[in-house]
Amino acid sequence: MKKFMFSAFALLLMVSVSACRETTEEKAEDAMESAADDMGDAMDEAGDAVEEAADETEAAVEEGAQEVEDEVEGNDDM
Template identity: 45%
Template sequence: MKRIFLSFAMLAILATTYSCRETTQEKTEDAVEAIGEDIEDAAEETGEAIKEGADELNDEIQGNDDM
């Protein structure tokens, strides 16, 4: 009876550990995807800012500025 109880307890511990590991892995994957999306958004914003700056510089050089 003692062996059956200990075996059941060990199986319960293993099942709990395995299910938590799976959840942690899923959360990690979601976090990595979110970080990737944030980096992509930041790169796009940076590219747009660089393009705007280059356009302003070009206008300034050619004398087409608004002032």
């Protein structure tokens, strides 16, 4: 009887450990997917910021070029 109880206890322990392991793996997988989604969102935001900065730089360069052209032609308001 002692061997039967010990075997049943060992089997129960193995089943509970394997069940916990699967849950932990699922949680880890969910966390990795969430992190990947967050990283993708951050990359999109960074790309948008770079694009906006490039547009602003282009506008500033065009405005500066126009001011130089006006200065050379004598059409400068200043």
